[in-house]
Structures are given as C-alpha cells and as structure tokens.
Amino acid sequence: MSGAARDVPAGALATARAVRSGEVRAHQVSEAALARIAEFEGGLHCFNTVTADAALAAADAVDAAVAAGRDPGPLAGVPIALKDNLCTRGVATTAGSRILEGWLPPYDATVVRSVVAAGAVVVGKTNLDEFAMGSSTENSAFGPTRNPWDPGRVPGGSSGGSAAAVAAGLVPLALGSDTGGSVRQPASLCGVVGMKPTYGLVSRYGLIAFASSLDQIGPFAATVADAAALLDVIAGHDPADSTSLAVGFEPVSPRLDDGVAGMRVGVISDFLADASPSCVAAVRGAADVLGRAGAVVEEVAIPALMLGLSAYYLVAPAEASSNLARYDGVRYGLRVDGPDVTQMNGRTRSAGFGPEVKRRIMLGTYVLSAGYYDAYYGQAQRVRTLVARGFGDAYERFDVLVGPTSPTVAFEIGAKATDPLAMYLSDLYTIPTNLAGHPAVSVPFSLSEGLPVGVQVLAPALGEGAMFRAATVVERGADPQARGPIEPRAAKVAR
Amino acid sequence: MTADSSPGAGWEIVVGLEVHCELSTATKLFCSCPNAFGAEPNTNVCPVCLGLPGSLPVLNARAVEFAIAIGSALGSSVEASVFHRKNYFYPDMPKDYQISQYDAPINVGGRVELADGSVVGIVRAHIEEDTGKTTHVGGGGRIHDADYSLVDYNRAGVPLVEIVSEPDIRSAEQARSYVNELRAILVATGASDGRMEEGSLRVDANISVRRAGDAEYGTRCEVKNLNSLRSLGRAVDYEAARQIAVLESGGRVVQETRHWNEDEGLTSPLRSKEEAYDYRYFTEPDLVPLAPPAAEIAAVAAGLGPLPAARRHRVADLVAADGSPAPVDQLTTVVGLGLDDLVRGAADHGADPRLALARAANEAANRPDDARALSPVAFAALVKLESAGKLSATQSKTVLAAMLEGGGEPAEIAARLGFETLGDAATEAAIDAVLAAHPVEWARYEQGDAKIAQFLLGEVMRATRGRANGKAVAASLEARRRN
Numbered sequence: 001m002s003g004a005a006r007d008v009p010a011g012a013l014a015t016a017r018a019v020r021s022g023e024v025r026a027h028q029v030s031e032a033a034l035a036r037i038a039e040f041e042g043g044l045h046c047f048n049t050v051t052a053d054a055a056l057a058a059a060d061a062v063d064a065a066v067a068a069g070r071d072p073g074p075l076a077g078v079p080i081a082l083k084d085n086l087c088t089r090g091v092a093t094t095a096g097s098r099i100l101e102g103w104l105p106p107y108d109a110t111v112v113r114s115v116v117a118a119g120a121v122v123v124g125k126t127n128l129d130e131f132a133m134g135s136s137t138e139n140s141a142f143g144p145t146r147n148p149w150d151p152g153r154v155p156g157g158s159s160g161g162s163a164a165a166v167a168a169g170l171v172p173l174a175l176g177s178d179t180g181g182s183v184r185q186p187a188s189l190c191g192v193v194g195m196k197p198t199y200g201l202v203s204r205y206g207l208i209a210f211a212s213s214l215d216q217i218g219p220f221a222a223t224v225a226d227a228a229a230l231l232d233v234i235a236g237h238d239p240a241d242s243t244s245l246a247v248g249f250e251p252v253s254p255r256l257d258d259g260v261a262g263m264r265v266g267v268i269s270d271f272l273a274d275a276s277p278s279c280v281a282a283v284r285g286a287a288d289v290l291g292r293a294g295a296v297v298e299e300v301a302i303p304a305l306m307l308g309l310s311a312y313y314l315v316a317p318a319e320a321s322s323n324l325a326r327y328d329g330v331r332y333g334l335r336v337d338g339p340d341v342t343q344m345n346g347r348t349r350s351a352g353f354g355p356e357v358k359r360r361i362m363l364g365t366y367v368l369s370a371g372y373y374d375a376y377y378g379q380a381q382r383v384r385t386l387v388a389r390g391f392g393d394a395y396e397r398f399d400v401l402v403g404p405t406s407p408t409v410a411f412e413i414g415a416k417a418t419d420p421l422a423m424y425l426s427d428l429y430t431i432p433t434n435l436a437g438h439p440a441v442s443v444p445f446s447l448s449e450g451l452p453v454g455v456q457v458l459a460p461a462l463g464e465g466a467m468f469r470a471a472t473v474v475e476r477g478a479d480p481q482a483r484g485p486i487e488p489r490a491a492k493v494a495r
Numbered sequence: 496m497t498a499d500s501s502p503g504a505g506w507e508i509v510v511g512l513e514v515h516c517e518l519s520t521a522t523k524l525f526c527s528c529p530n531a532f533g534a535e536p537n538t539n540v541c542p543v544c545l546g547l548p549g550s551l552p553v554l555n556a557r558a559v560e561f562a563i564a565i566g567s568a569l570g571s572s573v574e575a576s577v578f579h580r581k582n583y584f585y586p587d588m589p590k591d592y593q594i595s596q597y598d599a600p601i602n603v604g605g606r607v608e609l610a611d612g613s614v615v616g617i618v619r620a621h622i623e624e625d626t627g628k629t630t631h632v633g634g635g636g637r638i639h640d641a642d643y644s645l646v647d648y649n650r651a652g653v654p655l656v657e658i659v660s661e662p663d664i665r666s667a668e669q670a671r672s673y674v675n676e677l678r679a680i681l682v683a684t685g686a687s688d689g690r691m692e693e694g695s696l697r698v699d700a701n702i703s704v705r706r707a708g709d710a711e712y713g714t715r716c717e718v719k720n721l722n723s724l725r726s727l728g729r730a731v732d733y734e735a736a737r738q739i740a741v742l743e744s745g746g747r748v749v750q751e752t753r754h755w756n757e758d759e760g761l762t763s764p765l766r767s768k769e770e771a772y773d774y775r776y777f778t779e780p781d782l783v784p785l786a787p788p789a790a791e792i793a794a795v796a797a798g799l800g801p802l803p804a805a806r807r808h809r810v811a812d813l814v815a816a817d818g819s820p821a822p823v824d825q826l827t828t829v830v831g832l833g834l835d836d837l838v839r840g841a842a843d844h845g846a847d848p849r850l851a852l853a854r855a856a857n858e859a860a861n862r863p864d865d866a867r868a869l870s871p872v873a874f875a876a877l878v879k880l881e882s883a884g885k886l887s888a889t890q891s892k893t894v895l896a897a898m899l900e901g902g903g904e905p906a907e908i909a910a911r912l913g914f915e916t917l918g919d920a921a922t923e924a925a926i927d928a929v930l931a932a933h934p935v936e937w938a939r940y941e942q943g944d945a946k947i948a949q950f951l952l953g954e955v956m957r958a959t960r961g962r963a964n965g966k967a968v969a970a971s972l973e974a975r976r977r978n
Contacts, residue, residue, distance in 0.1 A: 085549075086549075087547075087548065087549040093548070093549075095548070100548065103548075105542075105547065105548070105549070106542060106547070107542050107547075107550075109549060204551060205549065205550070205551050206549040206550075207549055208548040208549045209548075209549070209781075211780075212780035212781050213780035239553065240551060240553060241551050241553075242551065242552065242553050242554065242781060242782050242783055243780075243781065243782075243783060318777060319777075319780055321582075321775075322580050322582050322592050322775070322777070325582060325584065325590065325591030325592055326546050326548070326589065326590045326591050328584060328586070328591055330586045330646070331545065331546075331589065332547070341586055341644065342584070345584055365775065368582070368775035368776075368777055369773055369775060370773045370775075373775075373777075377777060
C-alpha cells in the first residue's frame with residue numbers, strides 16, 4: 001500500500017479499535033483513505049462523488065469525542081462508501097442516472113444516520129448501474145467501474161462501485177443495495193464479502209427504490225467479521241419504513257466464532273448444473289470446509305428456485321415502472337421542456353433514462369397492463385410463492401444452504417452489454433433469495449485464473465446468526481489470496 | 496320522473512355518486528405534515544408527501560380510525576384491506592401514482608337513509624391519498640392550453656375516504672339529499688368538517704338514463720368538477736336531459752368522463768372510454784396489509800354517537816305525538832346543525848316540541864354555534880311564553896335573537912324590550928283602527944276572501960309593532976266576520 005495507508009490499520013474493526021483507544025486519529029485514517037482514493041480512482045471509477053472535506057470534518061468530530069472521553073461508536077473513524085442510491089443530505093445522489101442530475105436530497109437515509117451515529121466516516125458515493133438495474137455497473141450514466149483484479153473486467157453490479165472500492169482497499173466498509181443480487185454478485189466478482197439481509201431487517205428509508213418488495217441494503221467488507229459489524233449497526237426496526245420488521249435483532253458479531261458443529265448444511269444441486277467449473281469447485285470446496293468443521297452436509301434439489309429468474313424479471317420491472325414514474329421533470333432533477341406538460345414528461349424521461357432503465361420500465365408497464373396483469377404479474381407472484389415454499393421445505397431439513405453466488409467469474413467489460421438476457425443470467429443464483437425475502441452472503445473462496453470466486457451461504461428469514469457462523473468457517477477455509485484488499489491492477493488505466 | 500308530457504317524460508334518471516371526503520386528521524395520511532387548509536403554497540410538505548426519491552409512506556392510525564368510524568356509521572362490513580398503487584401521470588401527483596385501495600377496501604357495503612326515508616346503498620368506502628392542486632394560468636384554465644401551471648402540494652397526501660354509492664339515486668333532488676345526509680353522517684362521526692366550499696367533500700356523479708320500467712341500466716357518463724350541492728343538482732338535470740335528447744334523436748350515449756362547467760351550466764367531454772387511463776393497479780409494496788383487530792373496530796363503533804337518521808327519528812317522534820308528522824326540512828336542519836339536543840332538551844322541560852323545532856330550525860339555525868350553547872331550560876322557557884300567548888311570534892323571535900346574541904332569561908329580555916302581548920282591549924282597539932282605515936279590504940274579507948286576512952293581520956301587527964298576539968288577532972277577525 002502507498003505511503004499514508006501504511007500508518008493506519010487495515011480492516012474496519014481494527015481501525016475502530018485503534019481510533020477508540022486513541023492509538024490512531026480518525027483524521028489520519030480518513031486522510032489515508034482519501035489519498036488512496038485519489039491514487040486509484042482515476043483508473044477504477046468507484047465513486048460518483050468523493051466528500052473529502054465532509055469526511056475530514058466528520059473524522060475530526062470522532063477524534064473530539066475520543067479526546068473528550070465520549071463513546072465515539074463501534075465504527076469510530078472507519079471510512080465508509082455509500083452506494084449512490086442512498087440519500088445523503090446536501091450531497092448529490094444520482095442513482096447512476098442523468099435524470100437526477102443536480103438533485104440534492106434534503107435528508108439522510110436511515111442507514112446513513114445509523115453508520116454516522118456509529119462513528120463511521122462517509123467518504124463518498126459509489127458508482128452503480130442506473131437505478132441499480134444491471135449486473136456490471138456498465139449501465140451507469142457516468143461510465144463503468146473497473147474491477148481492481150483486472151481493469152478490463154467488470155466489478156459486477158449493480159453495487160460495483162462499492163464492491164470495487166472495498167476490493168481496492170479504498171475503504172474498509174461500503175453499503176450497497178441488493179434487489180436481485182446487486183450486493184452479492186459484485187462481492188463475488190471483486191473478492192470481498194457482500195451480504196443481503198432478511199427483507200425488513202434494514203430500513204429502506206432513503207434508498208432510492210428500484211423494486212420495493214425486493215430491495216434491501218447490505219454491507220460490503222473485506223472480512224466476514226467486518227461485514228457482520230456493519231450489519232449490526234444498520235439492522236433494526238425503523239418506524240419510517242412500514243416494511244421494517246418490528247423484531248428484536250440479535251447482533252451477529254458476538255457469536256461469529258461459535259462454529260458449525262452439528263449445523264445442517266444443504267448444497268443446492270440445482271445451482272451446480274450450469275455454473276462454470278471454477279464456481280462449482282468453490283462450492284464443493286466450501287462444503288468440504290464446513291463438513292470438516294463438524295457440519296452435516298448434504299445435497300438438496302430445490303427445482304422451484306430455477307423459476308425465480310423469470311418471475312423476478314416480471315415483478316421487479318413492474319414495481320420499477322411505478323417507482324420511476326416520479327422522475328417526470330416536474331419537481332426535481334432533469335427537465336427537458338416541451339410544448340405541454342405531457343411532452344415535457346416524455347422528453348425528460350427520454351433524455352434522462354438510459355436504455356436498460358427504459359427497457360425495464362416498458363416491460364413493467366406492459367406486465368401490469370389491463371388484460372395482461374394476471375398472465376404476467378399475477379403468475380409471477382404465484383411463482384414467487386413457489387420459490388418461497390421451495391426454500392421453506394429445504395429449511396425444514398437444513399439450517400443454511402450453500403451454492404455459487406455467480407455463474408461465472410468477472411467478465412470483460414462490454415462482453416454482455418448488448419445481450420440483456422445473458423446479463424440477466426448473472427443473477428440466476430442470487431435472485432431466489434430476494435423473492436423469498438431471505439438473507440444470503442457471498443464469501444470469497446478461491447481464485448480462478450487470477451480472478452476471485454465467491455461462495456454464497458443462504459439462510460431462512462432472520463437466520464443471519466447461523467449464516468454468519470457458517471460464513472466465518474468458510475472464510476477460514478478459503479484461499480487468502482482470493483480476497484481483497486489488493487493492490488489494484490487498474491491504477492494506471494485512464495478513465 | 497312523472498309520466499307527463501314535459502321533456503324527459505317516460506325516462507328514469509339513474510345516478511350513483513362517488514364522494515371524496517377529506518378526513519379531519521391533524522396530519523397527512525402517510526407523513527406527519529399538517530393536514531390544514533389555506534396555508535401558503537408548498538409549506539406543508541416533506542420528502543414523503545413530495546414523493547422524493549427514497550421516501551416511504553407510514554400509515555396514519557387516526558385516519559384508519561376515521562375510516563372505520565365512517566364504515567361503522569354507514570353500516571359497512573369493516574374488513575382486512577390492502578393498499579394499491581393507481582398509476583397515472585399528472586403533475587399534481589408527486590409520485591405519479593396514487594396510493595389507494597382497489598379490490599380489498601376497508602369498508603364493504605352499507606346504506607344511507609335519507610331524510611325522506613328513502614335508502615341509498617353503499618358499495619364501498621375506501622382510504623386513499625389526495626393529490627396536490629394545480630392552477631393552470633392562461634389558455635382557459637385547462638392543462639393542455641395553459642401558458643404555465645402552478646402546483647401546490649400542501650394537499651398531496653391528505654387522507655381521503657372515497658364513498659361509492661350504488662346507482663340507487665333517481666333524481667337531482669335525491670342526489671343532493673344523499674350528499675347532505677352523507678355530510679351529516681361524516682360530521683357526526685368526527686371524520687370530516689363537511690365543508691364542500693373548501694373541498695373537504697368532493698362529488699363525482701355517474702349518470703345514466705333509461706326508459707321507465709327498463710331493467711337494464713343505460714350507458715353512464717361520469718361527471719366531474721361538482722363543487723357544490725347546487726352544481727350537483729344542476730349537473731344531474733343537465734346531463735340527464737342531454738342523454739335523453741341523444742337517445743330520443745336516435746343516438747347512443749358514449750361512455751366517457753365529462754366536465755361540469757358551472758358558468759355555462761353544461762357538461763363537456765373530458766375523455767372517452769378508449770382514452771381512459773389504464774391505472775395498472777398493483778399492491779403497494781411499501782405498505783403492509785391493514786387488518787384492524789375486531790376489538791378496535793368494535794371500540795370505534797361503540798364510540799360513535801347517535802347518527803343523523805336516528806337523531807331525526809327521536810325528534811320526529813316527539814313532535815308527531817300531537818298527531819301530525821314533523822316537517823322533514825326542519826328535522827334535517829336541526830340535526831344537520833346539531834340543534835336536535837336543544838329541541839329535545841326544551842321538550843324535556845315542558846316546551847311544545849313542534850314549536851321548539853320550528854324556532855330551532857328557522858331562527859336558532861341562523862347562529863348555530865350560539866344556539867348549540869343555549870341552555871335548553873331558557874329555550875324551553877321562551878317557547879312556553881310563546882305557546883301561552885305571552886309573546887307574539889315576532890316578539891318571540893326577537894327575544895330568541897337576543898338570547899343567541901348575549902344569553903339571558905327570555906322573560907327578563909322580553910320585559911327589558913317592553914314586550915308584553917297587548918291586552919285584549921288594546922288588541923281590539925288596534926283591530927278597530929285597522930278595519931276603519933281599510934274598509935274595502937274588510938268588505939272583501941267579510942264576503943269570504945280568505946287571502947285578505949293575512950293583509951289585515953299584518954296591518955294589525957304593524958300597528959302594534961308586533962306586540963299583538965297573532966293568533967288572537969286572527970280569532971278576533973274571524974269572530975267579527977261571522978257576526
């Protein structure tokens with residue numbers, strides 16, 4: 001690592017410990033992160049906005065708290081990057097779209113308040129596929145993010161900026177959002193830990209909606225323990241989100257090391273049929289690791305899960321078509337004038353949305369239309385029930401399930417850009433979790449031709465505890481070379 | 496309609512009404528912004544009711560209570576319900592969809608009994624959010640030819656209950672009576688202030704006509720922009736006449752939405768069935784299903800006071816004890832203004848219920864706030880003075896006005912004003928003088944012209960400045976004629 005970074009500890013928990021004890025100042029930590037961002041951002045394009053001044057001011061506030069003997073929070077001084085679809089008061093929030101150009105949210109998302117209250121220092125907003133629609137971050141209106149492991153490849157998506165920022169060691173923590181795999185898939189492709197919580201565990205208030213019944217905010221970190229620490233900070237009931245679960249959440253961090261002895265682990269065989277050999281090998285390897293640690297490992301077939309993708313591409317666009325209606329040029333963001341309000345709406349949306357967003361709005365509008373609703377949206381909702389039931393049956397026999405996160409390692413930029421269906425298949429193994437509202441985490445496990453391969457651990461609703469214990473065991477058995485932070489190979493690539 | 500030769504003879508008007516009622520909650524339906532009329536534009540707004548990216552709705556529990564109260568008052572079945580999104584683009588709708596209820600509304604079924612005893616069935620009464628308010632500047636005030644438009648989002652997100660009636664209404668008069676009754680019910684539940692002029696109650700009318708005796712309904716048109724009971728009545732009559740004229744000239748009524756133009760007194764097409772929006776309803780994923788516990792529903796229903804129909808019946812029963820029915824319009828007025836307790840209280844204290852009802856409906860109703868504060872004992876005392884002939888009707892009204900103005904005992908006020916009914920001798924003297932001054936009219940009266948009696952009575956009252964007892968004067972005139 002470069003100069004400044006050498007003086008500060010790596011990792012979120014180590015950083016927080018050092019800042020809390022006064023060993024290192026938060027200011028110094030933030031300076032180091034900002035310096036590293038300055039060094040690599042040109043080549044990677046992880047960020048849409050870097051909030052250097054605000055970060056240093058926030059770090060100084062943490063240092064002041066430490067100096068005054070006040071509790072600076074469990075994430076004291078830890079730099080964190082926020083996906084640019086999380087609202088930040090007074091800081092541009094674009095959702096990767098031209099249509100929100102110039103809009104400054106007047107409020108902070110609940111998760112932003114949570115991480116700031118925990119002492120974390122927000123350093124910027126990370127790049128994403130426009131409105132989180134995509135699996136490569138190529139759909140950003142502001143250009144693609146590059147994978148730190150290979151600048152010619154995508155970081156995955158839609159939370160590609162957050163995944164790449166953690167993988168490149170620009171920040172120890174980041175937040176993303178996961179509607180069909182948008183945290184886990186880029187985590188897998190970038191060699192970091194990425195987790196989607198149980199639907200309703202983390203408040204969606206302030207997350208710019210893509211598909212409301214599927215969206216969840218989730219943590220990125222280099223290690224399972226760091227990801228768990230961030231989850232513990234953002235989880236919990238929020239009265240501002242009606243779908244927020246009103247249950248007492250038991251923090252996962254204290255029991256990460258409890259092991260998997262006697263845990264029943266199912267390997268989803270349906271996910272192994274079409275995944276690339278390296279991804280299948282990673283799953284087998286992780287299953288062996290769990291077995292050796294005392295888990296009871298068996299294969300399980302859940303055929304209903306393979307119906308998930310097609311149901312998802314009806315439900316998610318349907319909700320998106322409604323959620324994105326408000327970008328009409330009337331109140332905020334882009335406006336392209338026209339002779340009357342209808343034409344102004346149309347021109348604004350034509351100019352402001354990119355092709356993938358338009359494709360999904362049209363798809364969603366169509367499936368909700370009178371006469372088609374039942375055949376498409378209604379049917380998709382029934383399939384969704386089948387997926388949930390398939391999981392439900394499996395979880396009567398297993399505590400957690402494992403499978404590949406992504407069918408492939410990181411692919412080359414442009415490889416799937418003109419083939420939406422091929423791109424959609426990237427999320428084949430992550431989507432069923434969202435449809436069921438369950439948690440899942442991707443853990444880096446192995447390398448395939450120099451690129452990281454993640455393994456997914458899935459659990460039933462509110463099964464985060466067992467899931468994180470299993471993930472901890474998988475991580476310990478993984479190839480340490482397969483995970484970030486790494487020295488990006490992209491440093492000298494011009495944007 | 497009656498089967499005479501007037502235009503529309505042989506046709507029946509069929510009307511169903513959709514009434515949007517703004518709920519009297521302190522805050523909006525999905526956020527904590529004030530629900531207040533008349534504030535500076537775009538001051539009662541927040542990220543939620545402006546539909547800013549990332550904001551989410553949280554259902555107002557008080558609005559749900561009001562909806563349950565309305566359902567209970569209408570005799571609806573209060574059921575587990577679901578919110579839906581109604582999707583269409585309009586600049587006054589911050590999210591370009593409206594959160595409403597679709598196939599699973601909170602209140603299903605019900606009925607409204609009108610003052611004349613007729614009954615209008617209720618299909619449903621569901622919860623939804625209001626839109627903002629657009630003002631189109633220039634180009635005739637319609638959106639597509641305006642120079643520019645201004646939007647005020649203060650109203651966006653105000654809680655509404657939409658009450659949909661069955662097509663049970665058969666005339667403009669009945670339509671007005673239904674809305675009046677509904678308004679009284681809504682005010683009685685506390686759910687609404689019932690102010691049509693502030694838009695608290697807004698009415699859309701589905702109007703069709705059919706040949707008298709036909710079993711099938713005709714093709715209907717939905718008429719919007721009915722801002723008063725007067726507009727409603729005029730629009731029903733106009734639209735029915737228009738449809739009858741179309742049908743009688745061999746044409747077909749086209750199903751469409753029409754706009755009522757109050758100034759011109761006519762409806763004009765807004766959009767046809769083909770142009771109708773496809774609202775693409777689907778379950779609102781940002782809200783959870785609403786399933787009020789049975790105990791909550793029961794508690795709200797138990798907390799409802801007596802409703803207008805029941806209150807009318809109670810007063811009507813008191814009045815009708817004298818053998819003839821109570822005037823419906825007076826009953827409606829006193830119950831509508833909440834003066835029925837005053838009438839019943841006066842009756843409890845010995846006042847004649849019929850006279851108490853008349854004074855409450857005709858005089859006290861001019862100052863309803865003061866009248867509701869009036870002591871039933873004092874009001875009873877006034878009515879009794881008048882019944883006993885100690886105050887003339889004119890004097891009684893003047894004393895009542897003074898009581899409403901500043902309170903006080905009616906006997907004292909009457910004494911202060913010098914109101915004592917003239918003695919018999921003075922009354923007879925006054926009559927003598929009036930008859931002497933109007934010999935021609937007296938002659939006509941003597942020959943049996945009953946109408947002239949009112950003139951003579953008026954002249955006597957005028958001459959005595961209202962102090963004569965009208966009944967006694969009338970009796971004296973009659974007695975003189977017979978002699």
